[in-house]
Amino acid sequence: MVARTAPPSTTDLVRQAIQGRRFGWGDVAFPAALLLALLFALLFLATLLVDIFIKAWDALAGRGWSVVTNPLSLNADTAGLWQSIMGSLALAAVVAALAFPIGIGAAIYLEEYAPDNRFTRFINTNIRNLAGVPSIVYGILGFTIFVRFVRAVGAGGGVGGKNLLAGGLTLAALVLPIVIITTAEALRAVPVSIREAGFGVGATRWEVIRHHVVPYAAPGILTGTVLTLARAFGETAPLLLVGAATGFFSVGSAGLLGKATGPYTALPVTIFSWARQPGAEFRSLTAAAIVVLLAVLLTANAAAIILRNRFERKW
């Protein structure tokens, strides 16, 4: 009969753990490996920034501000980003004008008004799913619905509706769920007691929202909207389907309406089309365009982080 060693009792195990060796290499190696994973991701970020800046140096140092102020061109020596930057800013303005009021309104409804029923839960699930729809699918939405809509209301211009307005509508639809989610989070962070105090002195729901809830949630909402705008600013794929020019074009002396309904492009779309140029002459220019894009986005990110740290409130 084989003698079986009794399994160590729990008491023994605990005693061993408490009195045993206090130091093990595993206790150092494990957090080190974790930190390495984190640093590895950040190292890639640093490499990306440094590498692109080095590649851009030729164009930035050699051309100076003309990279930003010159119009688009097929000639790499004179090509600049003026129309792309203006196009991106105009798109951002359309997104801000459409997605922010609707998104914030929807979030206020969901957080402040909506009863907890099946319909509300359906809207919530629907919004979370919309946030996960790939951006190029929104391009199809823009191509089939918004381009036709813009043409139908007579703002199609010379490009059959594939213009800034259609692009702006598409991007607004793309960021709408993100605006709703971030705003709802900011509203949720405002304690219920603030609302109850308002109701207690006889304010209506809308008065409580307007004078108390929204002002307290404003920093959070603002941070969310800045980040959302940055997301829209860097989006490329859907714009390819709603007509952002991948070549170069001239708006000539078109007025404001002509510019809004005529051909357009955006900064990331220009980066994409320049990166596809086979010749070497556009290489440094592409990197310079990326530097311009990243400068805008990192400024927006930094502003959002500062806003959050400055106004973050612990209840």
Add this chain to the structure above:
Amino acid sequence: MTTETPTIDLSGSRPRLRREQRVRRLFTGAAVTSILISLLIVGSLVGEAWNFLRSIDLSWLWDLGWFPRRDMFDIKTVMTGTLLIALIAMVVATPLGLGAAIYLSEYASPRARRWLKPVLEVLAGIPSVVLGYFALTWISPNIVMRLNPHAGVFSMMSAGIAVGLLVTPLVASVSEDAMRAVPQALREASYGLGAKKAGTSTRVVFPAAISGIVASLILGLSRAIGETMVVAMAAGAVGGSLFEVDIFQPGQTMTAAMTALAIGSDQVAGSTNAFQSLFFLGLLLFLMTLALNLISDRFVRKVREKY
């Protein structure tokens, strides 16, 4: 002796209540817009995709490769490309994202967290067109071509690595949220039994947060499948491609094929079938990501119910 009880009208002023109703209706309308957008997305995809399927011979969907201009709409080519790149991306993003999440949630001091989180958010904010350029001009020559000297400039490998970097912050932030939601009492109980920090993290906190972690990985996979610009720029096969399983070769993904059709780089004007295939691919992509998102949503809700 009778006292008259004064009656007080508590219904409030009429104009005030009317305004209240108007505001409420306005906000309800805003919320319903999101449903309208979903309906429009589904409508625009299904209608055109159905037209596409009706106008082609179904055997064209199983062929030697994806060449829309020559009526070769091989699904397995684009599916394989998509899944291979998403797989590479998850091989990169899972260790990096989960490692970063455990570190931030369990080890980092509040001070370090205040610095590291924003930097990770910056990585999340890098546009995909920039990562596509980086994949093409840095990852491809410095990593992929060193790993395999036969690899070309365009390869599924370099696109996959870049997509992985894109997905890492998402995986990290969702799974960190899940681990931070684990109650402190569980950790203290573990320490009380004499467990060390590493053991507590891996055997108590990690299993307790497992549904959130799984959700983060599914969400990451969904994002990787839908990523467009990186694969359109770095994976190579712009117009069409033969069936390919070698990750060091160029490959075709659903999103890259859609981009090619959108910008007309393969001259689709001649064939309407080719352009219609864009909607078919869009529908496939939409259904795949929708399924993954719904599953991940289910997992996230499980975490919320537990704690």
